Amino acid sequence: MNFDVRRVFAEKRLGFNTEAVNLLNNLKENIYLDKLKTLRILNRYDVSNIDEEDFKRSVTAVFSESNQDMVYFEDVELSGHVFAVEYLPGQYDQRADSAAQCIQIVTGKEKPPVKYARVFVLEGDLSKEDIEKVKNYCINPVDSKEAELSKPAALYEEYPVAKDVETVNNFINKSKEELEEYRLSIGLAMSSEDLLFCQEYFKNIEKRNPTITEIKVIDTYWSDHCRHTTFSTIIENIEFEKGTITEEVKKTYDEYINTRKFVYESKEKDVTLMDLATVGAKELRKSGLLDDLEISDEINACSIIINVERDGKNEEWLLMFKNETHNHPTEIEPFGGAATCLGGAIRDPLSGRSYVYQAMRISGSADPKQKIEDTLQGKLPQRKISTEAAAGYSSYGNQIGLATGYVNEIYHPDYVAKRMEVGAVIAAAPRENVKRETPVKGDIVILLGGRTGRDGLGGATGSSKEHTEESIILCGSEVQKGNAPTERKIQRLFRNKKVSSLIKKCNDFGAGGVSVAIGELADGLNINLDLVPKKYDGLDGTELAISESQERMAVVVRKEDMEKFSEYAHEENLESTVVAEVTDDRRLKMTWRGKTILDIERDFLDTNGVKQKTNAEIAEPLNTKYERSFESKNLKGMWLENLKDLNVASQKGMIERFDSTVGAGTVLMPFGGKTQLTPSEGMCAKIPVENGVTDTCSLMAYGFDPYLSKESPYHGAMYAVIHSVAKIVAMGGDYKNIRLTFQEYFEKLNKEPKRWGKPLSALLGAFKVQHELKIPAIGGKDSMSGTFKDLNVPPTLISFAVTASNVKNIISPEFKKSNSNVYLVKIKKDKNNIPDFEDIKIKYEAIYEAVKTGKILSAHTVGYGGIAAAISKMTLGNEIGFKSKDIMLNNEYFDASYGDIILEAEELFLEGCMAIGITTDEKKVSINEFCISLEEIKNTWLTPLNNIFPFKKDVSGVIENYSFNNKSTSKSNVSIVKPRVFIPVFPGTNCEYDTKRAFERAGAETEIFVFKNLSSYDVKDSIEKMNNLIRQSQIIAFPGGFSAGDEPEGSGKFIAAVFRNELLKDAVTDLLKNRDGLIIGICNGFQALIKLGLVPFGEITEIEADYPTLTYNKIGRHVSSFVKTKVASNLSPWLNGCKIGDVHYLPVSHGEGRFVASDKWIEELKKKGQIATQYADIYNNPTYDGFYNPNGSVEAIEGITSPDGRVLGKMAHSERLDSNLYKNIPGNKDQLIFESGVKYFK
DSSP states (O other): OOOOOEEEEEEETTTTOOOHHHHHHHHHHHHOOTTTTEEEEEEEEEEEEEEEEHHHHHHHIOOOOTTTTEEEEEEEEOOEEEEEEOTTTTTTTTHHHHHHHHHHHSSOOOOOOOOEEEEEEEEEEEEEHHHHHHHHOOOOOTTEEEEOOOSSSOOOOOOOOOOOOOOOOTTGGGHHHHHHHHHHTTOOOOOOOHHHHHHIIIIIISSSBBBBBHHHHHHHTTTTHHHTTTTTEEEEEEESSSSSSHHHHHHHHHHHHHHHHHHHHTOOOOOHHHHHHHHHHHHHHHHHHOOOBOOOSOOSSEEEEEEEEEEEEEEEEEEEEEEEOOHHHHSHHHHHHHHHHHHHHHHHHHHOEEEEEEEEEEEEEETSSSOOGGTTSSSSSHHHHHHHHHHHHHHHHHHHEEEEEEEEEEEEEGGSSEEEEEOOOOOOOOEOOOOOOOOTTTTEEEEEEBOSSSTTTTHHHHHOBBEEEEEHTTTGGGOOOOHHHHHEEEEEEESSHHHHHTTTTEOOTTHHHHHHTTTOOSSEEEEGGGSSSSSSSSSHHHHHOOOSSSSEEEEEEOOOGGHHHHHHHHTTTOOOEEEEEEEESSEEEEEEEEEEEEEEHHHHHOSSSSOOEEEEEEOHHHHOOOOOOOOOOOOHHHHHHHHSSSSTOOOOHTTTTTTTTTTTTTSSSSSEETTOEEOOOEEEEEEEOSSSSEEEEEEEEEOOOOOHHHOOOOHHHHHHHHHHHHHHHHHOOGGGOOOEEEEEEOOOOOOOOHHHHHHHHHHHHHHHHHHHHHHOEEEEEEEOEEETTTTEOOOOOEEEEEEEEEEOOOOOOOOOSSTEEEEEEEOOOEEEEOHHHHHHHHHHHHHHHHTTTOOEEEEEEOOOHHHHHHHHHHHTTTTTTEOOOSSOOOGGGGGOOOOOOOESSSSSOOOHHHHHHHHEEESSSETTTEEEEEEHHHHHHHHTTTTTTTOOOOOOOOOOOBBBBBOOOOOSSOOOOOOEEEEEEEBBBOOOOHHHHHHHHHOOOEEEEOOOOOHHHHHHHHHHHHHHHHHHHHHHOOOOOOOGGGGTTTTHEEEEHHHHHHHHHHHHHHHHTTHHHHHEETHHHHHHHHTTTTHHSSSOOOOOOOSSSEEEETTSSOOEEEEEEEEOOSSGGGGTTTTTTEEEEEEEEEOOOOOOOOOOHHHHHHHHHEEEEEEEEEEBBBOOTTTTTOOOOGGGEEEEEEEOOOEEEEEEOOOOOTOOOOHHHHSSOOOOOOHHHHHHHH
């Protein structure tokens, strides 16, 4: 084998270099480098173990694209200021990994080692200081470093042989002072008391010194992140400062004490934050009001039992939901931290064998517009954190195929102390699919999914600490790197009933790695760390025990089911390895290199360390409301100023980088109305039934205001819960069926009573609502380390409200028509700003009943920004104006009156509603003495964050209307009643279920096949099986997704590499030339078709430099929204169900959807009728306006065909369709593409 290192550079051609252009503009704008004239970015790949011929093939098929890239080899001369960036050793590099996988496909051999770096070339009169500024902007030392410019002699990583695990010398005899010195020296998160407790255990029980592995595992096991030690601390004494509000808080505390007596009766139970957070649910369960809660020892996520109606029949399902934070990781490495925040949130309900189908993201940031020079020492710039975190979370969700239904970033100056990054997910599974059984002696534990590396080492303990500049620099290894395609495979595997029925118990690999994920599965375990699959050599036993490498599951099955489970895993292209066995000795044991390195009693581990004790003091709040001030003195000026507030202003440019429609279950789009400008109140999606049709859906909404919470944590939490409930009501849900989960995020409390008073006060406020409205919090997540030096995050309790409903009852906030009445449902509140809960019950119940009878057309809660913000947003979606009644609300227009709801209705249906105005067909808001046009409202609202998160990018030019009339309808020469559709699934494919359902609805038979590439044998076997399946099918459908994560730098390369295999190339040629077959590719599938040449040529061919292509969106990010497309040609049989000029409203979701072709090629495509569909504006004309043509495609081209029309490639997701979806998007959404494809053969 040739071990020589070969090097290649790929650089995007002019016009394709979107990333370089955007970075250049960012550097000029943010670090004021006016002398920087040009910036180039080159992707550098080093590869070895590959011969010259295979290298040349890989250059054109993997590392570059001839119609987008310029290619240079190692002798290239780069002028200017040059530096390169690469990941730190041990960090997962998706681009290098995907490149190696693609080379394996191209060559048919084993994966070669590939190393990747990004090379930056700066030109201009720059000083050394200027260059350092650019490097600091481009290199995050937590996960990356400056790379050498010279080529290495070899790519084989020489990992030092790991040393044997050491015993901690003289541990059991150390003095208290020596123990404390030891604790600090190795960076333990446990307290001094905990370490003394460990010493006592090993001295008196084990009668030996512990290994370093044992100390590190105990530290991880007992960390605040894993065991909620802060929330479990005993609060011995509580003092209430004298005051009117603390008197209210004291009353709630007394209610809590009485509830404890009812729940626990005579049992002794410590007063803790955890008890206060959970006692409300216990009270309702004991009262018989929580019968839908799934009771199990296996706690993966909140889980309730719901009825799902499928095809007219009722079925019992489990609805699971979970919230997760990654505040610390996102603060230090925003992309990876936010990505794995979502990955971790998904894995919890996924380990419960439910299918995760929708996500919500709530983040907290200081001002992202802050100047970079004002960044705190030791911190990343707020803009960089905010933008890269959004990119990371969306990248993971988009790749795994999870619809992100709601996104909101909260801005507050105190989040400069530490970022807030919260992910919440919804999942579901038929109840019969989920078995929950206690493991017994002889059962085995299988490690499923990803391999283990050094990423995430110490993540659990690191996230439990407060930080300084020095500690942040030292914690790079605590950041995990996500691999969404692998987690997608686990999603697919666990959705299979045959697989889930084999699983007795399951745990995801989150905080603590093997030690916690496997260690929690049974009371007695023997874990063989030598069997744990590794990413690379050199890991020692301790690292293998606590690494938090992502995308892994620990699964308990019976020994006799082991082979069957492993076979199912292999069919999904997943590695699975037996690593442990269940015992009955109540001891956790780990061996490595044949030696026992951990052997601890379960009873000791389960103590969770020394029981901590503290006191709390609840201070009298200064205010019960947050009073905002305005520079403007008149109402119109205040109205516009209110729209500019960062917590009111549009976040469209950020939100629309998250795929919101994958899975074909989204009921409400994030933005509604014909303009897609009215934000939704929460998220709603159908339950993900695999077969059949359901109208059962889930709803989720959040509530939280950091400004109110800082004034009064009690009121902040109380109204967080009320606001989340009000949003569910405003979406058409029944408040009585709501279940809650909380996210707490507070400063490091230490032993300071006043600090402890904040979360205590907040949880009392949340308890008050649960107690009064009889709706419980059945889960939550606490993060109690929001401190950086002397800075603290605002007291944070986010309430997530969840319920199930029927899609027919779901409403959205955009005004629906003119001449409707607009009412304000106002909740009664006393002088201390405590709501009348009976009033809430009456009014929310009345709203729910009115929604069910169709009396309410739209609804919007009153939150931050007040009535003014709500009315403004309601008008924008359908451009329907508002005229106020002759009432004087004045400053009340801007009050955050949580609990209040604005309704659009034809008539009054509830006593006590205030009629505040009517809707009009005039495009303006008229408030007594002033008017504002909707255009001014829109522009004012869209502008504040546009420089951070651009919402559109226009392209100059005018497009002439075009059409091509074929005059005759094409039909197959072969008549088949049920044509067979072959749907290949590659690593990263995520639209296969949607595509399958669309074809089956149309009357076809479908075959999904998972391409396997764990070994060269798997590749060969997969190709042979695909060849057979294609020859038995009439249609090939390439579904959407991110094949190999759209890497290496370019979408669809993996698929194209597979189909260039001669066997598959021949099968495709036979389908098209001899069997009159059809091919369709949507989104990622379209990208594959164009890289193969199947469009526009109708055959697999070599790609030349001037051929049409798809490249990065002009806006430089992923786009997800609805577009209007117009049928321009009837050449294709896929469009036989449409007429020329028909328009359809369709979801798009892509990062590389911009169609690019020369004038010569455009004329050729027009002449032959190959331009199938175009993006159209409000007047149905093709356009370059970025609102309507979101990727900037030339000639607004959305889809093209082969010369005979039988191969169709398109970007918009026509397959993401079902009844009662996208209720806030008007217009016809069905192109009848799949029906037309099936009818072609009849």
